[in-house]
Amino acid sequence: MQERHPTPDKDAIALLPPFERLGLDRITLVSTGAQAQKAYAALTAAPAWGFDTESKPTFKVGEVSDGPHILQLSTPERAWVFQLHDPACRAVAAELLALGGIAKAGFGLGDDKKRIVQKLGVQPQGILELNTIFRERGYRKDMGVKGAVAVLFHQRFMKSKKAATSNWANAHLTESQLVYAANDAYAAIRVFDALGL
Template sequence: MSPALPLPSPEEVALFEPFERLALDRITVVAMEAQARQAAAHLMTARAWGFDTESKPTFAVGEASEGPHTVQLALADHAYVFQLHDQGCREEVAALLAQPDVVKAGFGLGDDTRRIAHKLGVEPQNVLDLDTVLRQRGYRRQMGIKAAVAVLFGRRFLKSKKQTTSNWANRQLTDAQVLYAANDAWAALRVHHALTGSS
């Protein structure tokens, strides 16, 4: 077995320039069926999407998650944050995730896909876990988005713990939540493009 490829240390990563982010004007929050149809038409122009979900955290022992509460799908120049309160919006998202010809690229997607199957009644198709790709390339531990961005771009991916544990079930998401959710998916697409040489 070849030796594991080296990763930059946390101290080295702390000195990197921040990774760029999609701004709010390139992110659309989708809550209703008509909006979801418009988003789907745009998304279907691409062969790969960045993919992630967010769920309201559970704090009580034995409490089951009702997530995901949002599904994020990103293109190279735009990201969509789908809220799953509306039945019509949920159906549009389910149809998108069932598309077999579009790669849905993200990190640590096992839990996401299980929750989606339970909540939306669809098994996401053509899901590409970038952790697996990076391990195949010679990195011997689970990478995650922060490590992948550091290795591939020499940049520091900013991720807010406060937003991670915020209430994703709220009907009105904050700008900080929208930026956090969309950029997780967008950065995953950037990593996918870097690994495949596509754009």
């Protein structure tokens, strides 16, 4: 039987030094076709990306989300946050996700994949669920980004509950939304690299 590795609990993680996040100087907001083309050129030069999406939360019973509203892609140096309301921007985002040969790594991606197929009409290629890698290596069922950062870097990944449940469909994203979204993808590519994938 495979050896189980312990994972730190919430209290142990709270004592760790903070994970160094990307600042706004290394985050690019992409909301037009022209910006998306620039992002495409930069991203396709990298062999793998951290990947995540955000959707406007639904609070009413029976309310269906028309998300994702944003797509985050990150290299170890920089992150791009694509707003998906502009058709030209959405088309480039779909093209990026459909590209083969580039790993797109993240946590808890099942829902993201379904929504991408519905919203962007593409089957994302090269999706790598990092929880699966940790499971294969003898860790608990779902590590999530916080557990992974704690185990690999002995650091605490901070997530703002306020940003998490904010309106991602807004035309103007706040600085805290940008930092939150970009760093989910950034932490994923850092974990991917640290795992030697």
